[in-house]
Amino acid sequence: MNSEKASSAEARIAIMVEGSRVKLPAGVHLPIYMDNQATTAVDARVLAEMLPYFTEKFGNAASRNHAFGWEAEAAVKTARERVAKLIGASSKEIVFTSGATESDNLAIKGVAEVYRAKGNHIITAVTEHQAVLDTCKRLEGYGYRVTYLPVKKDGSIALDHLSEAIDDDTILVTLMAAHNEIGVVEPISEIGELCRERGVIFHTDAAQGVGKIPIDVSRQHLDLLSLSAHKIYGPKGVGALYVRSKNPPIELAPILDGGAQEGGLRSGTLNVPGIVGLGKACELCQQEMAAESLCLTSLRTRLLEKITSGLDQVYVNGSLAHRLPGNLHLSFAHVDGESLLMGLHDIAVSTGSACKSASLEPSYVLRALGLDDELAQCSIRFGLGRFNTEAEVDYVAGRVIETVENLRELSTFHESGKQGTDLTA
Ligand code: PLP
Numbered sequence: 001m002n003s004e005k006a007s008s009a010e011a012r013i014a015i016m017v018e019g020s021r022v023k024l025p026a027g028v029h030l031p032i033y034m035d036n037q038a039t040t041a042v043d044a045r046v047l048a049e050m051l052p053y054f055t056e057k058f059g060n061a062a063s064r065n066h067a068f069g070w071e072a073e074a075a076v077k078t079a080r081e082r083v084a085k086l087i088g089a090s091s092k093e094i095v096f097t098s099g100a101t102e103s104d105n106l107a108i109k110g111v112a113e114v115y116r117a118k119g120n121h122i123i124t125a126v127t128e129h130q131a132v133l134d135t136c137k138r139l140e141g142y143g144y145r146v147t148y149l150p151v152k153k154d155g156s157i158a159l160d161h162l163s164e165a166i167d168d169d170t171i172l173v174t175l176m177a178a179h180n181e182i183g184v185v186e187p188i189s190e191i192g193e194l195c196r197e198r199g200v201i202f203h204t205d206a207a208q209g210v211g212k213i214p215i216d217v218s219r220q221h222l223d224l225l226s227l228s229a230h231k232i233y234g235p236k237g238v239g240a241l242y243v244r245s246k247n248p249p250i251e252l253a254p255i256l257d258g259g260a261q262e263g264g265l266r267s268g269t270l271n272v273p274g275i276v277g278l279g280k281a282c283e284l285c286q287q288e289m290a291a292e293s294l295c296l297t298s299l300r301t302r303l304l305e306k307i308t309s310g311l312d313q314v315y316v317n318g319s320l321a322h323r324l325p326g327n328l329h330l331s332f333a334h335v336d337g338e339s340l341l342m343g344l345h346d347i348a349v350s351t352g353s354a355c356k357s358a359s360l361e362p363s364y365v366l367r368a369l370g371l372d373d374e375l376a377q378c379s380i381r382f383g384l385g386r387f388n389t390e391a392e393v394d395y396v397a398g399r400v401i402e403t404v405e406n407l408r409e410l411s412t413f414h415e416s417g418k419q420g421t422d423l424t425a
Helices: 003-017 044-053 067-087 100-114 130-141 159-165 188-198 272-310 337-343 364-368 390-410 412-418
Strands: 094-097 121-125 145-149 170-174 201-205 224-228 239-243 314-316 327-332 353-356 359-362 379-383
Touching: 044 272, 067 094, 067 224, 067 239, 067 272, 094 100, 100 130, 100 170, 100 201, 100 224, 100 239, 121 130, 130 145, 145 159, 159 188, 170 188, 188 201, 272 314, 272 327, 272 390, 337 379, 337 390, 359 364
Parallel strands: 121 145, 121 170, 170 201, 201 224
Antiparallel strands: 094 239, 224 239, 314 327, 327 379, 353 359
């Protein structure tokens, strides 16, 4: 943002919050970023490691005959080791990609092509990220059969549904580790065990899980795992796919053909600064995940308690017990979703609704949990992250309470709801 635009954004926010009764605590600056499931800021320690690889250390990691190439190759090797360590893999099992979308595509299409003779059935869930759902839909167009499992009311997969869905033609189960919208952590160890028993390959999209919850590809029987740097305080446009090399080795067909980098699985010159950033981001998660997780859980509890102590008819979407530490997803009854968002322009949160054309379309994920359209379109995802503070949480809670109260006062609908309509029934 250039400075002119930045100051006009600040001026707009200042006008919007002028009438607010909520005091801005000292040291808190607007807008407050609380959308860390969408993306995270690059950690200064990550950026510091990346910077030399744009300038003096700019070599191509595939240049074998000079020092610039060797330097880049060594940096990629270190990054590969750091990524592998975070998920309990060996470094030769890490394939660098442009992000989790590409990793998902490579995993699913790669398995579909290689194992076609064995079967043509793939299992996923209705609540998966579009990178998985749309990839599966494309494969349906090529004659593959896809089962889209429903989820329970708490957002998780029922293992018996999965078990029943696996048949002799099933080649792949692809289910995410943690949900991008509702933050629900899926039972990937149990899913992994089941898939191993039934001889089916298990891919997990762990873009939201890696670095936030402990993951161990061996212990959890994961065969393929997608991850992304920009969800863990690394740069955008870089990620990785873990590909099991033994017990059993997983074969993949590449999507991109070309220079045969990454063992032929992902041709294209390596994004060395990005890969260095991903590696450093993983190393920091490895060192700080346990403490950060406690801190984020406590911030989330504080946010939830403050909001629910000031407002009634607020509903948590998805399991609170099996959830990413930094995620809180709430629905507010008797509030117009669009007005709620307009009222919270000093806070960067996500709607939990995909905004299609001019209207707010309720999210397919919330619908899958059984929420009705009215409640689904009045939902907010709060994504707490490494750089959020208690003071910010207090301010956000105050602004949410104030905005919902104002909107409910305006709404006669709320009164009729209070007299007995249970919207969650
Ligand atoms: N999968 C999940 C669960 C995500 O949350 C995201 C990011 O929004 C993606 C895949 C796509 O990741 P990327 O932006 O790295 O392509």
